[in-house]
Amino acid sequence: MAVGYGPIIVVLVFLALIAVMPIWPFSRQWGYRPSIVFGIILTLIAVFVAIGGFGPA
Numbered sequence: 260m261a262v263g264y265g266p267i268i269v270v271l272v273f274l275a276l277i278a279v280m281p282i283w284p285f286s287r288q289w290g291y292r293p294s295i296v297f298g299i300i301l302t303l304i305a306v307f308v309a310i311g312g313f314g315p316a
Contacts, residue, residue: 265308272301 279286279293286293 265312269301269305269308272297272304276301 276294276297279289279297281287281290281294
């Protein structure tokens with residue numbers, strides 16, 4: 260059963276979302292904007308994966 264790249268991409272974007280959260284010392288000065296942007300990107304990619312995108316051809 261071929262899974263495709265979808266779950267890997269979702270996990271990577273989720274880890275990037277955690278990295279830009281303003282609780283980390285290096286990202287505290289950025290505020291919440293990067294978190295919101297990555298949250299929107301994660302939502303769009305998760306929906307795309309759920310409908311069958313990034314799957315094997």
